[in-house]
Amino acid sequence: MTNKFKMPFSPFVGVNHHGQSIIFGGALLENEKEETFQWLFEHFLKCMFNKYPSAFITDQDKAMEFEAEWEVIRDKYNLENNRWIIEMFNQQGHWVKAYLKDVFFAGMTTSGRSESIYSFFDEFVNSKTMLNELVAQYDKAVESRRAVEEDEDFKTINSKAFLSSVHPIEARARECYTRKIFEIFQKEWIEANNNLTHETVSKCTEEIKYMVGQMNVDKSRWRLVSFRLKD
Known part of the structure; x- marks a missing residue:
């Protein structure tokens, strides 16, 4: 108004x-x-x-988790015949979060x-x-x-934003994203990756061996990690 x-x-x-x-x-x-x-x-x-x-x-209340709680709420407040409640149930695909996981909302x-x-x-x-x-x-x-x-x-x-690592993925992201979006990416990148990488040393039916270390550290300081495959 x-x-x-x-x-x-x-x-x-x-x-x-x-x-x-x-x-x-x-x-x-x-x-x-x-x-x-x-x-x-x-x-x-x-x-x-x-x-x-x-x-x-649009303005709709998404506070309910849906399939498990809908009947409980409906019965608790005697809403079995409420027209608005019935209509909202029929439109669940448009507002229930579980049905919208694959839709891009840009945050x-x-x-x-x-x-x-x-x-x-x-x-x-x-x-x-x-x-x-x-x-x-x-x-x-x-x-x-x-x-x-x-x-x-x-x-x-x-x-250009400063890079936190020498990893080519981060460098590529800086080229593709705007400054603001790259800052969001970089924060998650640091938390998830912390500059770690790996190289496969050997692989057979029983075991895979990797060399694991930080990308900006000499490979002589990397560690050998073995992963045994299940029978």
Whole structure:
């Protein structure tokens, strides 16, 4: 309700290649009826040249683990005939986390990105903002987000992050990722790998032998590790 006429504002928010929140678009709505949202989604698709997003997050409660607890909750609160509960059960494939493991959400698991955008818009509009002013302020807000993205683009193009190892995987990741995304990768890389690598010395039906050590340490200091295969 970021305007004088108390019209709901509905932003479409995503994530860019730096992990930043970006604004795909936004609309002022007369109400929050089903037909209004249908109009909104249809026009959003037109603006996106009818290219559907691979995933869509809206406000729904995902606090339940699903198959094991659903009947318990339903019976506990006598919701067997509740129409909303029945409908949510029928749409489980769209909101239950277990069914969405293979969907790429770019780090988004809730509508929290939209909530942060609401706070961001508070810098540009308020409850006294007139509609003609809101459009101008919206454009300023979008320009502000684009400027932040351009700053990160500049850092990625004109600087390189330090490598924590001499492993070619990390070096390749630095070439492929933006600075911000590489920092996320590097943190996990250090925790998971710690510069360790191995080379196969010998392999037979009974045993495999490896030389294991750090990549930036002379191989004379590596250790021999044997792994016996099960019968």
